[in-house]
Amino acid sequence: MLPARRLLRSVFYGSRYDRVPWGQRVYVRPGERLLREAQWWWRVRRTPVISLDDYRSGRPLGEIEEFLSCMMCGEPRQQPMFEPEGGRESGKGWRYQVVRCPSCGFLYRNPNVRPERLGDLYSSGYSGFLSGTYAANRQRRYNLTMNAFSPVFDEGMGRRLLDFGSGVGLFLELAEQRGFDAYGVDLSPDSVAQANARLQRARAYFGAPEDVPEIAAGGFDVITLWSVLAHLPRPLHDFARFRELLAPGGVLLILTVNARSLLLKAYGPGWSGFTKNHLMFYNSETLRTLLRRTGFAGVAYAAHYGDTIEAGTSNLPDSLRRRLYRAVQASDGGNMMRALAFADEDAIARWGDHLTIHRLQERATAPDEPTDLDLTGSTGSGAAA
């Protein structure tokens, strides 16, 4: 950091915050939340809105890429926001453009990856990234998220579970330990092989769900998408299929990077959510659009405060920890987003207790979302498609 900036920072914040990890500082320094939100507002305001034709012209298009309109609302106009890049140290540099939909605020990569070429991103070498310390941290993250939506994952009791994008089987391993009848699918053949070497009863398969008879049969009580949503080039198609694969009373769990993250507002193109293979970036609102359009009845969120905070291994003093909680809640700005989507009214009645449910489909008797769970007389009367 430049000496002048360091001096400026110490005048503003003192050295108290130097020991706070980088990913937590923006949440705990006084006034920073409002500053970053104003900064974001200003960035959106001053970024021009242009037609898709103007956006296309002069922009190179890779062999596996295509230009898109907003998949959530159909808006063709584009707001070019960021050009994240990385990987230069490893000699495998990458760079892409992220646009914002001026109508609904959805953030997505444009040009995006053509769905039939998605496998190219995962054909080789991806499983190496998914082991080592990554593995321990991931399993901790899965456990924290399962706890946040207790009691859905407390005991599997032989329920059918599909982990979509199951990688090397780190979650399937936890799922079979908890007694789920667990299946996985993934686009990386070496990851699938590693998963099956790790698992006792659960099974991972290569390919799409419809290619695997055991999975195409559907009837799943739980489907999980761990850090997968941002990788899907056809989310509406995939979510409609997840909805069909779910049994009555079934739930879909989603963990993804949060496009309302205060860290994105602070660091822009340097945000940790802009990784090489991420294609689309959701917030709680655009995720609701996706779920509503694909027939889900409701959704609940669990704010993400950071894994070390939730696991109790952070050294953050209590006063700063409380400030972090408040900043995340006030801005809906945790760095990850965790959501539990309910297939139908039965699912809400069964698993929605203690959660704040956002209704997604019109019902004759229900007020507009968000609404607290009403257990009196509304069960089973849903108009969910």
Ligand SMILES: [Zn+2]
């Ligand atoms: Zn849109």
